[in-house]
Amino acid sequence: MNRSRDLDTIAPDDPIENGSTSESTPTSSPEAKTPSSAKANTHFSPPTEEVYTILGHTSSPFSSFLVRPKVFDFSERDNDEEILLALRPHWFTNVSWILTAIAMLFVPLLFSIFDFLGFLPIRYQMVSMLFWYLVTFIFAFEKFLSWYFDVYMITNERVVDIDFNNMLNKKFAEADLDVIQDVSSSVKGLAGTMFNYGNVLIQTAAEQNELTFEKVPNPERIIKLLAQLREEKEHHALGGKQ
């Protein structure tokens, strides 16, 4: 798959902050740079500058709101498909397990203070503590992986939800932009309100009739983006595209 090469070379996300520079967005889509491929595949329509203005710009690679990520791809992506937005749950959702992992680090200290493992020989106590630290590490690592690989994407063609539940089950759900019927969002709780994250519910006419982006940052912006993309798709379908 040649996706990363395409984006690295012809779709940098740096200049799209204001969406006003002439060389910024519409010309940076794969179709714009490779007219022959655009002619060959008219199914994928390049988004307009308005879409890029809504998207804005992401500066941090650790962000949960990755705008047109340069080095990001998923195995089910079509060659001409462009990832406009990659989302993960907001970073604040990680705080609970981080605090738990930190607390777990201090458990051996408590054990030594209160001598809970006193009935074991000293070598067994040391191995037990080593084992505990490995368990702590893998707990934190798994939680991080669950967050890192829980990805939602909006491409110029569809919305995608990839989720790995409990490390062994993969869930892949997608819906074409054409079949999206209704998009709503809910921001709940103090943390959600403070850090501006919430759920985005996407209802579709497809077999998978509901997709939920859980605890994603900037839900209003996502709704705005999807509305704009749907409008452009409809416009394109009606033959209004130049």
Add this chain to the structure above:
Amino acid sequence: MNPLDLAQVMPYLLIAQKTFFVLCAVLYFVFSVVVVKQVTTMSKNIRDKFNSILIGFSYLHLVFAAGLILLTYFGL
């Protein structure tokens, strides 16, 4: 139980204790192999900047898990 009986049982208790620790270490090693496999699969499905670092961590964890087996088997 009188002290003599305890002394007779003690070697068996230690063997049981050691067997338990080795078994736990082996199970943990199997789990760490699953983690490596899973991180590799995840990385194939979603490619991002830090995937190689995560795979590296999973292998490091695997090495530690193997070390734990050796430690429990030979060190205890």
